[in-house]
Amino acid sequence: MKNSYDLVVIGGGPGGYEAAIRAAQLGFSTACIEKRIHKGEPALGGTCLNVGCIPSKALLDSSHRYEATRHELAEHGISTGEVAIDVAKMLERKDSIVKGLTAGVAGLLKGNGVDWLQGWGTLLDGKGAEKQVKFTAHDGTETTITAKYVILAAGSVPINIPVAPIDDEYIVDSTGALEFKEAPKRLGVIGAGVIGLELGSVWRRLGSEVVVYEAMPEFLAAADKDIAKEAGKLLKKQGLDIRVDTKVTKAEVVNGEVVVTTDVKGETKVEVFDKLIVCVGRRAYSEKLLGENSGITLTERGLVEVDEQCKTNLDGVYAIGDLVRGPMLAHKAMEEGMMAVERIHGEKAQVNYDTIISVIYTHPEIAWVGLSEQQAKDKGYEVKTGSFSLSANGRALAQGEGQGLIKVVADAKTDRLLGLHMVGVGAGDIVHQGMIALEFVSSVEDLQLMTFAHPTVSEAVHEAALSADGRAIHAIQRKKR
Numbered sequence: 001m002k003n004s005y006d007l008v009v010i011g012g013g014p015g016g017y018e019a020a021i022r023a024a025q026l027g028f029s030t031a032c033i034e035k036r037i038h039k040g041e042p043a044l045g046g047t048c049l050n051v052g053c054i055p056s057k058a059l060l061d062s063s064h065r066y067e068a069t070r071h072e073l074a075e076h077g078i079s080t081g082e083v084a085i086d087v088a089k090m091l092e093r094k095d096s097i098v099k100g101l102t103a104g105v106a107g108l109l110k111g112n113g114v115d116w117l118q119g120w121g122t123l124l125d126g127k128g129a130e131k132q133v134k135f136t137a138h139d140g141t142e143t144t145i146t147a148k149y150v151i152l153a154a155g156s157v158p159i160n161i162p163v164a165p166i167d168d169e170y171i172v173d174s175t176g177a178l179e180f181k182e183a184p185k186r187l188g189v190i191g192a193g194v195i196g197l198e199l200g201s202v203w204r205r206l207g208s209e210v211v212v213y214e215a216m217p218e219f220l221a222a223a224d225k226d227i228a229k230e231a232g233k234l235l236k237k238q239g240l241d242i243r244v245d246t247k248v249t250k251a252e253v254v255n256g257e258v259v260v261t262t263d264v265k266g267e268t269k270v271e272v273f274d275k276l277i278v279c280v281g282r283r284a285y286s287e288k289l290l291g292e293n294s295g296i297t298l299t300e301r302g303l304v305e306v307d308e309q310c311k312t313n314l315d316g317v318y319a320i321g322d323l324v325r326g327p328m329l330a331h332k333a334m335e336e337g338m339m340a341v342e343r344i345h346g347e348k349a350q351v352n353y354d355t356i357i358s359v360i361y362t363h364p365e366i367a368w369v370g371l372s373e374q375q376a377k378d379k380g381y382e383v384k385t386g387s388f389s390l391s392a393n394g395r396a397l398a399q400g401e402g403q404g405l406i407k408v409v410a411d412a413k414t415d416r417l418l419g420l421h422m423v424g425v426g427a428g429d430i431v432h433q434g435m436i437a438l439e440f441v442s443s444v445e446d447l448q449l450m451t452f453a454h455p456t457v458s459e460a461v462h463e464a465a466l467s468a469d470g471r472a473i474h475a476i477q478r479k480k481r
């Protein structure tokens with residue numbers, strides 16, 4: 001380990017490790033400080049690889065296969081014997097995927113010449129030209145390192161709420177919900193956001209009766225209303241009991257059960273569960289990250305204050321990912337990491353915050369990019385929309401996936417595409433077409449004039465664009481053009 005680097009990254013999550021690799025590619029001598037110990041081993045990859053995106057998707061995939069094998073094969077004429085799930089094996093598979101990926105990141109850092117310093121990083125002083133960073137190894141040894149540039153990438157942790165204290169056995173956060181040894185018979189979930197819906201879906205598919213409590217009056221308020229409505233209908237049909245406008249006021253463990261008290265428009269209700277998952281959001285994590293004289297400004301909400309290019313109030317110090325404003329998403333963190341490094345290198349890199357995609361990996365997936373119809377109206381656009389149901393899409397039907405819809409939102413005056421929204425099979429991938437179209441400032445007509453392969457689910461994007469002008473072919477539209 002050296003005592004001086006060009007660039008030190010604190011945090012080895014997707015934001016931090018990508019920044020470190022990019023910095024090494026650009027010729028900076030680089031260290032990445034990461035303190036995480038996962039299942040007894042030091043681990044890179046942050047929340048995303050260890051307890052977030054990847055393990056949740058591994059469980060979503062296993063549980064989907066289980067459910068599909070039990071309920072969907074018969075109509076294809078495929079019969080199976082009794083189908084069983086071995087939860088221990090499913091968790092083992094998840095763990096091995098995580099291990100492979102985190103080891104891969106360690107290999108990438110090493111291969112690029114980045115020093116991974118295993119322990120805590122604290123920015124002692126970021127004001128001068130030589131920044132001071134304290135590195136505290138896991139054995140407690142402290143070293144002061146100097147760097148010309150520092151990138152803060154310490155990420156986030158789950159928000160705990162006093163009414164439902166986590167005990168890691170009966171009341172758990174998202175990390176605990178990735179480790180249930182068996183599907184709880186009765187499972188409560190606080191929060192119908194992305195994580196609540198994904199983890200609730202995993203355990204429902206494996207046999208849990210799931211109730212999801214949401215304090216907000218609207219389901220998926222962040223999504224376009226039509227998509228949220230359709231998604232809510234589909235998820236409820238699958239058996240997720242989603243209760244909006246329902247505030248959990250108390251959750252306590254009594255004789256090995258979780259007793260949950262809720263307030264529904266002034267009415268008190270009590271329900272009992274075997275496990276309760278609390279996923280009400282995440283907060284930026286800056287514990288031990290900043291020394292008393294770091295000079296860094298935090299916002300009221302405890303985020304590190306940055307400008308559009310992720311520069312903090314101090315020259316040469318950047319902050320990225322979940323630690324700063326904007327959606328808490330791995331791909332946003334990654335892009336910010338690369339932008340910060342390239343800015344330090346003197347380039348004009350930029351993140352387009354208007355085209356950051358949101359995906360909820362339920363089945364079917366829910367995804368969107370750009371403005372919803374309401375957001376577009378609130379911004380003063382005269383809006384036109386077009387939508388197309390997957391129940392009329394040949395490929396979706398052939399796959400047994402004829403549920404959901406695609407919606408385009410556009411500026412009626414200029415025809416410019418403003419947003420693409422979808423609930424349906426493959427939404428998380430298909431929505432990238434919208435992202436590319438938005439980046440290239442496409443019009444709805446552009447989408448109408450392109451030839452989409454048949455039969456594909458993507459054809460529904462074409463039809464939704466045609467429908468914006470009353471021209472969808474596989475739907476009856478009164479307006480003719």
Ligand SMILES: Cc1cc2nc3c(=O)[nH]c(=O)nc-3n(C[C@H](O)[C@H](O)[C@H](O)COP(=O)(O)OP(=O)(O)OC[C@H]3O[C@@H](n4cnc5c(N)ncnc54)[C@H](O)[C@@H]3O)c2cc1C
Nearest residue numbers: 011013015035046047048052121154155321322328329330
């Ligand atoms: C269950 C779940 C599912 C998710 N699914 C998705 C998804 O599908 N798609 C998506 O885009 N996002 C998803 N997310 C969110 C995603 O994981 C985060 O947005 C992303 O990991 C943020 O990256 P980051 O680099 O900013 O921070 P993190 O990934 O949190 O990494 C920060 C790292 O910094 C380390 N650290 C903190 N302080 C210090 C310090 N002082 N010294 C040294 N190291 C430190 C931490 O140990 C941590 O490993 C999910 C999250 C959860 C919990």
